[in-house]
Amino acid sequence: MHQNGGHCQPALYCGDPEISRLEIQNYHYISQMIQNCGIDCDWQPRGAVTAFFTDDDFARAIEKLEKSKDDMPEIMGYLRVVSPQSKSPSLRDLGVPKAKGAILNTLAASLWPYKLIARVVEDLIEQRPEFNLQTNTPVQSIEPVAESSARSWRLRTSRGNCMVKHVLLATNGYTSHLLPSMKHIIRPVRGNMIAGHGGAELLLHNSYGLVDELTGEEYKDLQRTNRRLVGDGEYLMQRPSEHQMNGMGKSPILTLGGARFMIPNSGYGLSDDSVIDQPANEFLRGRLSQVLDVVAQAPNDFKVTHEWTGILGYSKDGSPWIGELQDGLWLCVGYSGHGMPQAALCAVRVATMILEHFPGFSRKAESQIQLPTRFLITPERLKSNRFPNLGTSRLSSQGVVWRSWQSGLFLLMALGSWVWHHESSR
Numbered sequence: 001m002h003q004n005g006g007h008c009q010p011a012l013y014c015g016d017p018e019i020s021r022l023e024i025q026n027y028h029y030i031s032q033m034i035q036n037c038g039i040d041c042d043w044q045p046r047g048a049v050t051a052f053f054t055d056d057d058f059a060r061a062i063e064k065l066e067k068s069k070d071d072m073p074e075i076m077g078y079l080r081v082v083s084p085q086s087k088s089p090s091l092r093d094l095g096v097p098k099a100k101g102a103i104l105n106t107l108a109a110s111l112w113p114y115k116l117i118a119r120v121v122e123d124l125i126e127q128r129p130e131f132n133l134q135t136n137t138p139v140q141s142i143e144p145v146a147e148s149s150a151r152s153w154r155l156r157t158s159r160g161n162c163m164v165k166h167v168l169l170a171t172n173g174y175t176s177h178l179l180p181s182m183k184h185i186i187r188p189v190r191g192n193m194i195a196g197h198g199g200a201e202l203l204l205h206n207s208y209g210l211v212d213e214l215t216g217e218e219y220k221d222l223q224r225t226n227r228r229l230v231g232d233g234e235y236l237m238q239r240p241s242e243h244q245m246n247g248m249g250k251s252p253i254l255t256l257g258g259a260r261f262m263i264p265n266s267g268y269g270l271s272d273d274s275v276i277d278q279p280a281n282e283f284l285r286g287r288l289s290q291v292l293d294v295v296a297q298a299p300n301d302f303k304v305t306h307e308w309t310g311i312l313g314y315s316k317d318g319s320p321w322i323g324e325l326q327d328g329l330w331l332c333v334g335y336s337g338h339g340m341p342q343a344a345l346c347a348v349r350v351a352t353m354i355l356e357h358f359p360g361f362s363r364k365a366e367s368q369i370q371l372p373t374r375f376l377i378t379p380e381r382l383k384s385n386r387f388p389n390l391g392t393s394r395l396s397s398q399g400v401v402w403r404s405w406q407s408g409l410f411l412l413m414a415l416g417s418w419v420w421h422h423e424s425s426r
């Protein structure tokens, strides 16, 4: 989670109204929770500009938008199409004069996800005596317990074992570490990010997605490992710096991620986040001045101070896998790089699916969250989605329950009174 770029942008023209509806609802859920609980996590609603640098990419996006608009006209309340002829705003106003077109989504926010989750954990520890958090305790294996008449699962850890009737994996890219059969369905993918300070003038009013195929003259010497995937690109967010927050000065922090095409196999199959992919980060360092007007004017103003990698969980069909895989074995995994706008409500919903097995449970609002059909685990989906054979994921650094953030914590909130049956260590 601390590796996440902090961009929460619902996909409003993805072509599936069920997904767009869930993501809008999820955005408001997070926003209201932050407001109601007074959580200081730099939540900043700001427009998200997706800038397209080839005519083809722009045309493809407009086609999708037109189709989505037919199914869900209300999305146009949030979206603005900005073509080279547009005046207010123009592409220059958006800071991307070289783009062939852009779509501005006003339902988007940037935040510091770690601050949000740290506060949720603090509240749980203070307010819920039954909340039990085992840090630095990766689960080493999960197995069904044969001797028990009612199906149970045994979770082995270095600090002892647990027997549980229901277990939910919120392990995203690492899922196949515990469930090798999932290696065909969810793959770990390594993503790179850099962050740095801009100069005083480098204040952006929007976040950015930068989409192009990198075929122009300026890219002719680029040593890339893969072709860009359609729609692939870089993404850029701005955080208020502490100084700026205190009104003491202006030095915003920019975070930029992407460039996966610069690493072998676009990062697919890599589950080690202790390594930085230098070619990707070098590309990212140069990327801003190529496309962003304000940076191009003063390229030396942007100083990179941090770089890191993190592991994403990509599913074969691009959608998360939510629901019961086998009796009592549940998943909410595979957000495919888009967890901020989905994970909270997916986790709340799957938690209520589990609690619905317990007599007396009645939380109508949560039970009515409509997950998109294509997110649900079904036998048909299991059969028709398989990556070619590949190794299982490994936990590179210490996989810790503490680090299992979005899904895990929203799950834990919903499962406030969960009872764990501990089995003595063998």
Ligand SMILES: Cc1cc2nc3c(=O)[nH]c(=O)nc-3n(C[C@H](O)[C@H](O)[C@H](O)COP(=O)(O)OP(=O)(O)OC[C@H]3O[C@@H](n4cnc5c(N)ncnc54)[C@H](O)[C@@H]3O)c2cc1C
Pocket: 001, 003, 004, 005, 006, 007, 008, 009, 137, 138, 139, 140, 170, 171, 172, 173, 174, 175, 177, 178, 191, 192, 193, 257, 309, 310, 311, 312, 332, 333, 334, 335, 336, 337, 338, 339, 340, 341, 343, 395, 398, 399, 400, 401, 402, 403, 404, 405, 406, 407, 408
């Ligand atoms: C560099 C980077 C930038 C990103 N930027 C964005 C962004 O701007 N916007 C956006 O929407 N999404 C972004 N994402 C994707 C987003 O972070 C994920 O979709 C989101 O984190 C998914 O949440 P999760 O809780 O399901 O999984 P994760 O955050 O991946 O958490 C899974 C956790 O499970 C733990 N775990 C795994 N196995 C075990 C085990 N055996 N025992 C105990 N614990 C275990 C791991 O330690 C890990 O911390 C980014 C991802 C990366 C890597």
